Each structure stands twice: as structure tokens, then as C-alpha cells.
Amino acid sequence: MTSETIQPPKRSPRRRSFAPRYPGWLTAPSLIYYMIFFLGPLAILVVFSVATQAGFGSVSYTFSTSQFKALNDPLYIKVFRQTMLMAAGGTALTIAIGYPVAYWMSRYLTRYKTLALLLVIVPFWTSFLIRTYALKIILDPQGYLAHFVEWTGISSQFNVLYTGKAVAIGLAYNYLPLLILPVYASLERMDWKLVEAATDLGASPFKAFRQITLPLTLPGLITGALLVFIPMCGEYVIPQLLGGGQFAFVGTVIGSNFLGAQNWPFGSAMAIAFMVLLSIFVVIYIAFATREEQFGA
Amino acid sequence: MSDQSIDYDVEFRAITKRFGSLVAVNGVSLKVRKGEFLSLLGPSGCGKTTSLRMIAGFEQPDEGELLIGGSDAVGIPPYRRDVNTVFQQYALFPHMSILDNVCYGLKQRKVSRRERRAKAGEALELVQLTGRDSHRPAMLSGGQQQRVALARALVMNPRVLLLDEPLGALDLKLRKEMQIELKRIQDQVGITFIYVTHDQEEALSMSDRVAVMSNGVIEQLDTPRAIYDHPLTAFVADFIGDMNFLEGRVAESADGGYAIDAGEGVVVRGRGHPAGAAIVRVGIRPERIVVERGNGSGTANSARCEVLTKMYLGDQVQLILRLANGSEFVVREQRTSAAPAIDSLEPGDTATARWDEAAPLLMADLQPQKDGE
Helix, strand or coil: CCCCCCCCCCCCCCCCCCCCCCCHHHHHHHHHHHHHHHHHHHHHHHHHHCCEECCCCCEECCCCCHHHHHHCCHHHHHHHHHHHHHHHHHHHHHHHHHHHHHHHHHHHCCCCHHHHHHHHHHHHHCCHHHHHHHHHHHHCCCCHHHHHHHHHCCCCCCCCCCCHHHHHHHHHHHHHHHHHHHHHHHHHCCCCHHHHHHHHCCCCHHHHHHHHHHHHHHHHHHHHHHHHHHHHHCCCHHHHHHCCCCCCCHHHHHHHHHHHCCCHHHHHHHHHHHHHHHHHHHHHHHHHHHHHHHHCC | CCHHHCCEEEEEEEEEEEECCEEEEEEEEEEEECCCEEEEECCCCCCHHHHHHHHHCCCCCCEEEEEECCEECCCCCHHHCCEEEECCCCCCCCCCCHHHHHHHHHHHCCCCHHHHHHHHHHHHHHCCCCCCCCCCHHHCCHHHHHHHHHHHHHCCCCCEEEEECCCCCCCHHHHHHHHHHHHHHHHHHCCEEEEEECCHHHHHHHCCEEEEEECCEEEEEECHHHHHHCCCEHHHHHHCCCCEEEEEEEEEEECCEEEEECCCCCEEEEECCCCCCCEEEEEECHHHCEEEECCCCCCCCEEEEEEEEEEECCCEEEEEEEECCCCEEEEEEECCCCCCHHHHCCCCCEEEEECCCCCCEEEECCCCCCCCC
16 A cells, blocks of 8 residues: 655636735835825924024924923813813703704705705815805894894893804804704614604603713714814814814914924924824724724614 | 403404504404403405504504503503513624523513512523523524523413514524424413414414404404315405416206306316305315316316316425416325325326315405404
8 A cells, every 4th residue: 555645726817806906015006105195394483493593483403392381271272172162162052953954854854965965065065265254244243144143032142253152153164064064964773663662662852862862972972063163173163263263272272382482392282182182082083983883873 | 252251352343544644454353251361364465564563552542442451551651561572683782691581571570580580480491591691692593592482481370462473584404493483482471472473384273263354354363274165255265275267157056066167178166155146256275176187078067178287286286287277286195104005197188187176265355354253
């Protein structure tokens, strides 16, 4: 008997997959663009933030954390807090307006759903700046709205422009579509039989909403809320135009450091610190997003 | 049965429900007895689900009266009705545990936490699903989810339990198991079950009474046996089981018997009185027909035919025959012996189909609906 050596199994003909496979280097152009124009500025910002100011508008590249230490000042902490509070207020107002609109579109519109969606997006086709100026005209104490409000007697003095209210209205108006769309998407995926089941088991419509619809659309609501909250925090134009410069947002202060005081290292440090702060919210968002996948509601 | 001695849990009085120009339920009257298992059976779009949804309170009737437990229920929202529903796709709350799903209704009633848990535990035991309390619905199989949906409704101890094709999403084997389960549970709890289905076998095997619906009306309401043995209309006869139809002129009618000439020497002799019309229709169940080889004589209830197709259905052999007058008949024989007589016939053979006088059922045309009871 001859002892057979164990032959390695013959390689079976490669299983062909008909899914197209593209070579990895095709991503190179996007990656290069991304590195130059996104990571590049970010790197410069980091370098500036640990440098020091050497005279008006020039930078001395010596490592120092003094810029970050300088941030720990009641004045700047107040700006950070005010920015977050204004953005939170704007987000709350956006939710208060956006959720009912999305709910109404998803549940009660049948034939005109697409049209309604289009109308939600239409303002995005006009320049953000122009729309904010338009809002300024509407909120003007001498404007038609002011006259109307005073005529109806709701308020004898329509003084909204250059107040926190005007900033909140401007924020809510500009970011509304960013909230409506994800909330609408989550409502579209909602199984309304569940609400029927809840009322069948004795829940009033309000309770059914709170216990069933809201938790199941919460992932969409959180996505939308973060999608509006984060850019609201970085808002620059709206507090300038509608707050009359009385509401210093972090963005305003950073801008004045770069353009006015020409203190680039301090402006950079402030920008980095704020970025880290906002990242915390992004982390929360990712945590929720993965939870959403778990029960795929 | 006398009306006075029976209590009704649900009563429809000439209820009509429209959706736009479509009449989903058309003047239906129905009385559901306390503790009975009643099925609403019919093809899709016959109005059975709409009827159920009106009892649940998800739809309101346009006309007529609806009584639940003897009192007017029109306009009362679902959350104030003493009925609960088991939904077709279970409709379990995906973000809650099994236990929280079952406890949900009791929580709305503000039952204490301890009592909720005790009752939910009992309900889950009743449907034989224990040890899954903390699972999410998505982690359970279809059959298990069905049990949770049942427990969630039963724990409320409603006056009436509504079941909307609850077994529709399950595979055949599981469905048969659940049919037996449902019947057992109903016997155990004694709650009135109203069961919507399009599956005639399901309705016949579980129900005390079956209401066969078509085009928004109840065609017949009776016990499963009566529905199968004495269908009142051609629709019921055709929808429940298989039926071979013959149409013809009444040749004679006397003394509770009649003869119908269906043409080409096919003569049907049966019992009963053909009502009025000169042309009547009779139905004969496939299992009531015997097929024999050879060219039989052209006497009554014995028809010459040709075998068109032969099929094995596992436990039965089925033949499709063409009678001398052109009608097609389905005939089946149980394979109780190794070689059933019917098995010797092959397509193309000439044979004789025979039945006895009790087999032909006279079909009435659809009559104005009688008050269901």
C-alpha cells in the first residue's frame, strides 16, 4: 500500500460575484479634497490655538495653553452659555412648530404629500441671507405685522426685532426643514395599528401619542433636533441681523477676534473648545442612532 | 331557541357603513350570544373586517344601531369600550418588553403594579408563553408574538374579544396548532369571541356559529354543520367547501321530492320543494358522488361522464369529470384502502357518476336577508 500524502484541496474556481467591484483608488480624489480643504484648515486652527499673539494680526509659534486658560473667564463662559441657551430655545421652538407639521403631513395628507414636502424644502432655494433680511422687514416695529398685532390688541407695543425673541424666531424659521424632514421620515415608518392597539387597550389619544407614537418617533426627533441644534450654536448671521448685535453668540465672538481684535490664537482656541463641546452632542446622537437600529422602529 | 333566555353581547341593528361610494356593510343585523365563538367568514372586501372595526370602535356606523352588552355603543370611542382586539399583524409595541405589552391595558386602568404583574403572568400562562417576560417582541417568532397579542387582550377580561384574522401570518402547521389552542382558551375563559377570517376551514373547525358574508351582507348565519350541509345560497355553497352545480328545468315536483332535467339525459332527483322558478340550481358535494367504471344507464341521479384529470391529494384521490351535458364535476375518494375504486380510472375513460337522493341541495337565489340571531 502506498501512503498517500494529503493533497491540499484543489482550489475551486473562484465564485463569481456579479456585484460590481470598484478599485479602492477611485476614492482618492474625494479623500484628497477632504484632506486639503477640511482637515487642512482644522490643523491650522489647532496650531493657532496653541500659539500666542505677537502684536496686531501676527502669530508667534511657541507652544502655549494660555489661550485655553483665558477662556475660563466669566465673560466667555457667559457667551458659551448664552449661545447654548439660545440654540436650545430655537430648537424647542423648531420642534414645537415642526413636529405637528410633520405629523399632519404624514397622517392627514394623502394626495398632496409630495407637494407639501416640496413646500417645506422650497425656502432652501433662496439665499439664507435674503430670507433673514426678509424676516427683519416682517419683524420691523413699523412693519405690517407690527401694525396688525397692535390693531388686534394682542400687544400694544410690538417690539420684537433686536430681542432674543427675534433671534429665536429667525433660528426656528431657518432650520425648520432640517427638523421636519427626519421627523416626517420617522412618522412615515410608524405603524399606526400600534396606536389603534393602544386605544383599544384603553389609552386616550393623548396617552397613546405619549406612550406609543412619541417614543417610536423619538430617534427621528432627536436626529432632527441635533441637526438644528448644532448649526444653531454656530450661528453668526441671525444674531447679528435680528439680535442687533446684542446677543453675542460664540460665532460672533470668534468672528470679532479674527476680524476685529486680530487675535487669531484666541479665536482659534475658542473655536476648538466649542467644537469639542458640540462633539459631546454628536456622541449622544450616535448613541441614539445605534439604539434606533436595535429595534428598527 | 327562545329569544328571551339568551343574552346578547353584541347586537347589530340594520347597520350600514359606507366609505365614499363603496358600501362596506349593507344593513346588517346580527346578534352575538354571550360566550359563543362566532366567526365572520367571507372573501376580502365582504365587510367582515369593517364589522369588527365597528364593534371595536375604530369605525362608526353610518346607519343603524350597535349595542354592546345591551347598551348603545355608537359614538363611544375604542378606549371606553369593554372589548379588546387581537390584530392581524399582532401590533405589539416594539419598544416595550413582553411583560410591559401585556400590562399596558391594565396600566391604563390604573391597576396596581403588583396586580398587573400577577394578572399578566396568568394571561401569559394561559397562552403558554412563559419565561419571555423581558424579551422584546422582535425577538419572538410569529407564533409566540401571536400568543403575546392574545394575552395582551385577554388580560383585560373583556366582554367580547375581537380577532382579526389572527392566524393569517402563520404557516399552515402552526395555524392548525393555534386553532386548537384558541378553542381551548375560549372554552377556558368563557369570553365571547368574534373571529374574522377568510379561511372556511378555520371558521368551521372553531366556531359555534358562522356568519358567511358577501358584498356587505350576511348570506347565512348558522352552525358550521348546517352551513356545510344546508347552504342557503349558491355563494355559501361555493365558498364553503367544494360544490358541483347543475342547473335545469323542474320536470316534476310532488310530495317533498322533485326531478330536474339538466339536459342530455342528466336527471337529478332530490328532496324538498323547488321554490317557484321553473329553472333551478342544485349543488352536490364532491364526497357524496360515487364514480364507477363503465357506461351506466341514463336513470335519475346517475350520469354518464368522461374522466378529464386525476390528482393525488395525499389522503384522497380527486377526479375531474365532464358530464354528458357538459358540466364539470369534482369527485374525491378517501384512500382508506390501498387501491380505492376510483384509482382504477384514468383520464379519457368513460364512467358513471352516481349519488343518492339526499345529496342534491336546492340553491335558493339570494333572498332578502332575514334577521340574524
